Amino acid sequence: MDRATEQKFIVITQKTRLEQLIHRYNYKGQAKFYIESHGGNFTDYENEDTIYHDAVSQAVQSLQNIGRVQVIDREFIPRYIFGADDIVIAIGRDGLVVNVLKYLTTQKLIGVNPDPNRWDGVLLPFEVGELSKIAVETIAEKRSLQYITFAEAVTNDGQRIYGVNDLFIGQKTHTSAWYEISLDGTQERQCSSGVICSTGLGKTGWLQSILKGAEGISRYCGIEKHFSIDSDFNSSSERLYFTVREPFPSKATGTNLIFGEVTKEKPLQISSLMSENGVIFSDGIEADYLEFNSGSTVTIGIADKKGCLVI
Numbered sequence: 001m002d003r004a005t006e007q008k009f010i011v012i013t014q015k016t017r018l019e020q021l022i023h024r025y026n027y028k029g030q031a032k033f034y035i036e037s038h039g040g041n042f043t044d045y046e047n048e049d050t051i052y053h054d055a056v057s058q059a060v061q062s063l064q065n066i067g068r069v070q071v072i073d074r075e076f077i078p079r080y081i082f083g084a085d086d087i088v089i090a091i092g093r094d095g096l097v098v099n100v101l102k103y104l105t106t107q108k109l110i111g112v113n114p115d116p117n118r119w120d121g122v123l124l125p126f127e128v129g130e131l132s133k134i135a136v137e138t139i140a141e142k143r144s145l146q147y148i149t150f151a152e153a154v155t156n157d158g159q160r161i162y163g164v165n166d167l168f169i170g171q172k173t174h175t176s177a178w179y180e181i182s183l184d185g186t187q188e189r190q191c192s193s194g195v196i197c198s199t200g201l202g203k204t205g206w207l208q209s210i211l212k213g214a215e216g217i218s219r220y221c222g223i224e225k226h227f228s229i230d231s232d233f234n235s236s237s238e239r240l241y242f243t244v245r246e247p248f249p250s251k252a253t254g255t256n257l258i259f260g261e262v263t264k265e266k267p268l269q270i271s272s273l274m275s276e277n278g279v280i281f282s283d284g285i286e287a288d289y290l291e292f293n294s295g296s297t298v299t300i301g302i303a304d305k306k307g308c309l310v311i
Helices: 017-025 028-037 042-064 074-079 094-101 128-139 206-220
Strands: 008-013 068-073 087-091 108-113 145-155 160-163 166-171 177-183 186-192 195-198 240-244 259-262 268-272 278-282 289-291 297-310
Touching: 008 042, 008 074, 017 028, 017 042, 028 042, 042 068, 042 087, 042 128, 068 074, 074 094, 087 094, 087 128, 094 108, 094 297, 108 128, 145 166, 145 195, 145 278, 160 166, 160 278, 166 177, 166 297, 177 195, 195 206, 195 268, 206 240, 240 297, 259 297
Parallel strands: 008 068, 008 087, 087 108, 108 297
Antiparallel strands: 145 160, 145 297, 166 195, 166 278, 177 186, 177 268, 195 240, 240 259, 268 297, 278 289
């Protein structure tokens, strides 16, 4: 096939709900029976699947006229080795962009919304019909770029994990996490449901839900209080916010150090007191985690590397 350049495009896809159901129930008929027997609309699953795969096909076809194209599923991203100059195309929901970004280094990422009538696409500024033009302009360095600040967790044995939206430190199960937390000279032993560290990009995700929960509790107690992070805390901000989920007060554990700001100069440090099932994972991907058991200490701060979104 004739193509205009030797630029390599990596198209990242994700399984649709229909594909996930078929994987679970082995074939489409059984998946349809399951959904409809529970009162669901199976046609919606089929329509979503059709629109998504049509979008992927259209994207691949348009990119093949410009350069080399490789299509890979999201589940292979943690083990894939990207070329330094690859241009990455994420076609899916906003979460796909987040999941892919942390595995990139110098690569530019273009977010494509395959179904604008279904998905808001906060991190997906482009539609499939625009992709050819955007790709050419990206190669020519005529597109603006947005640099995304990452959170970084580094353990005392040298392991490292990045967070685009947030990091979670706690238990793999729903049991309580035990640890010592330290920030800017203040230290406390705690028992909780875990610690969340959020970036500016992730402030509308897990962090927002925690703040809204705090608002609801305050309102029930007769205290009208609005909890929010300052407006200049955004995707490029060189800081994080941490919050402790459901801290438990006892003779052995405190609840004073439960919310605060983390910077390069003021990192957060947590030492595990858990004999087993302690974990650190990022952006809701529980399968990709670091173990965090007794003897492990993690330092959380701002990563040196950044994500690069084409806008």
